[in-house]
Amino acid sequence: MVIWIILLLMTAAAVMAVLWPLSRHRALTAEQLDPDTQFYREQIAEIERDRERGVLLASEAEAAKVEAGRRLLRSTGMTADTFAALGEPALRRRRAASALALSVIPIIALALYGAYGSPQLLTHPPKEQAEGQRGSLDLMTAVSQIEAHLAQNPQDGRGWEVVAPVYIRMGRIEDAVKAYEAAVRYLGPSPDRLANYGEVMVLAKDGLVSSEAQRVFEQAVALDSTSPKARYYLAVAAEQDGQFDKAKRAYGELLAASPEGAPWANVVRQRLEGLGAEQSVAGAQENAPQLGADDIARMVSGLAERLETRGGSPDEWARLIRSYAVLGQRDKAKAAVERARQVLAQDDDGVRTIDAMAREMKLIDAGP
Template sequence: MVIWIILLAMTAAAVMVVLWPLSRHAAARGQADPDIQFYREQIAEIERDQERGALLPGEAEAAKAEAGRRLLRATGTQDEGFAALGEPALRRRRAVSALALSVVPILAIALYGAYGSPHIFDRPAMMASRPQAAAPDLDVAVTQIETHLAQNPQDGRGWEVLAPVYLRMGRVDDAVKAYGNALRILGENADRLSNYGEAMVLAGNGLISSEAQAAFEKAVALDKAAPKARFYLAKAAEQDGRTDKAKAAYEELLAVSPADAPWTPLVKEQLARLGAPQAAPAQGGEPQMGPEDILRMVSGLAERLESQGGSAEEWARLMRSYAVLGQRDKAEAAARRARQALAKDDAGLKTIETMARELKLTDAAQ
């Protein structure tokens, strides 16, 4: 609506530019004619000469009479000139005005339709009727789902949808809980168990705990072809130092997988890293952590907890990491150090004792 008001104002301004000169006759009429002004000044000059004695009274009267006659003639000529601007001129002005008022807007609309963009005013409505292509903000979407699940905690499908989103956001612990809720509500199947186990592996910084391994074993029991579960079980054997078993598991998975399966390059890379002669290094596979990387990661976690302290979950993760690596003495030492660091944290101590029982480190209990 605003744009049309602007266009109307511009059209009115264009019409006024055309009509303005037609109204100038009134101003011209108010101006004094040069001849009339000249004769009036001549009469005034004759009177001044008479007063100074430069002219005799008779000569002055004769001169004034002559100037008066010329003044009258000049005045009559001007009246006739303005009379010529009477009815015919008025009709001409009206015709030009009507032409300006009609032709200028019509010409402007025609030019705008030919070279302008009249369809642009319909664009907002068109865009409103069109679905938005941009994806909604991820944080806003997650907040909406979380609000829904807070009100409907038994919506297993909602937890299952939210869990991989948590993983993409780096909220790994939340993803583990979401997958756990989906399993509890919707029941166990190979995919849910595999995803749940993978989330626990990510939460453990790549180390496969006994709980994650149990989830993978259940997934394979339900579906022997579950590739993700079989891959992580082979990885678990590798982490336990059972290289031959890991190789056999990778080779079996590769044998039953399609040649174009997305996990095939990754399995080949694992076999190549373990020195399997029949496997070639995969091109473009996702890099995996080797034993050295895992040891370095666990060592860094231990140093940080010793120097800066940490949460009960981090201490429990360190205990589990040592146990998975077969370093039970270090796992027991980590349990003792965690009890000292969390002596005033009852909930934290409960977490440590639970992990110690799971890893069968009860001999380290105090």
């Protein structure tokens, strides 16, 4: 609110700077308009004295005063019309200029502020703005310092482990994958470290538990059979592979072993509800898109329709296949693989991309 008061006062000052000169009334006379006025006035007075002394006849004196008056008008560049213009018309012009200044100046000021200013900053208190900016700068500075340190000491596993979750927070998922991979390499495998590494691999694949990620989770469970994160993603992998009975059993065991108030318990319950306690394998597969992902299912359907009618790149076909796998629709994923191979038959690199995706999701047997 204070900033708007300041802007209002600044606008009022600008308007007054324009209106003040226009509002001053000047009694414009011949004496004010030309410095020669005094000379011609004295000349006329001298002519009048000569007439009184008898030096000039009355007619001669009158003619001399008329000539002096003409010279006065010529020297000032004014006529009778000029003096008339200093009256009511000038007043009307001043009023018009005043109205224009009152309306145009504030409008121009607001337009310029909207175009080049930062009105959105007024939606947050200055203290919150300062704290948010300081937090962002501190985070960026810290990350830069860690990266500079790791560039000089690439075998510092602890540094990689510290920066990995920061990368996730910043949305740099691929960098987080590399950081966790380096942490595991230099610090050695541990249940939590492997579970975090596998989780970020899943994030990088848009929710798909790839074969590589599954192996990481299995290694974590081998080191600690109670690792909740690794057990959860192994259950998700079974669900995506179409092994719904195995997935339900794994979810149930994880839920039973979870302490009261465990943060992952609600997510596990939703997965179980999506599969259904009495649901058959076929029914589970049919209803898999209802696992709280209706919007995703509609987008996948739209992508499939577009690729079928207008075609698409290998990456788009791979995205469709991955989406079907994440939703648990393995039959559709396999059908999309076959359809992509047909459409991309003339594109050897594209076919290799589709085959690699299908092997990664265990839709086809791994080649030699």
